Amino acid sequence: METTTTYFAEAGRDNTAETFRVAKRRADELGIKTIIVSSTTGETGVVAADFFKGYCLIIVSHAFGFRAPNAFSMTEENRAKIQANGAVILHAPHVFAGIGRSVQRKFNTLQVDDIIANVFRVFCQGMKVIPETAMMAADAGLVRTDEEVIVIAGTNRGSDTAAVVKPANSKDFFDLKIREIICKPRP
Helix, strand or coil: CCCCCEEECCCCHHHHHHHHHHHHHHHHHHCCCEEEEECCCCHHHHHHHHHCCCCEEEEEECCCCCCCCCCCCCCHHHHHHHHHCCCEEEECCCCCCHHHHHHHHHHCCCCHHHHHHHHHHCCCHHHHHHHHHHHHHHHCCCCCCCCCEEEEECCCCCCCEEEEEECCCHHHHHHCEEEEEEEEECC
16 A cells, blocks of 8 residues: 655644545545544634534534633633534543653653653654543443544644554554554654
8 A cells, every 4th residue: 555644844733634534535435434633722622523524523622721720721612613513522641641640740850651652752842642532432432443534633722743553442452553644743
């Protein structure tokens, strides 16, 4: 099989439209109907919900209380717009953070999940978020672990990384497969 990978000169939100375009093209070529998009404030989620109409779209965001106690990172306005377009929103703990992050903060020591996350960041920030959000969606029962999905993530705001992924539940992390890198920033 031969396919192309798009590389962006810079990371960031300026690549969102092209990331969505190449991800949608690859989803259509492979017959994939499930798209996972990371979005913290919901800004990227709103754009994705409009762009990926007709797909099973899952917007994955931070867990309740991630940025501040008793608060969501996603605005209510963006949440309403995303849901109005038929997308599902998942707020869940980061697979590579969870309890390990608490231990790391308390005892100033690296945890296995920190090491795994940093290995993925060698590729780019989005490559860390891609397997993480795929497992978060699988753990929530929103995607199957025996079907490929397209996962889209980014650096800070917007989207700049996309991949074809066979998800796994977090307890089965090593069963997760990143089958193709569709696009990413070139560090």
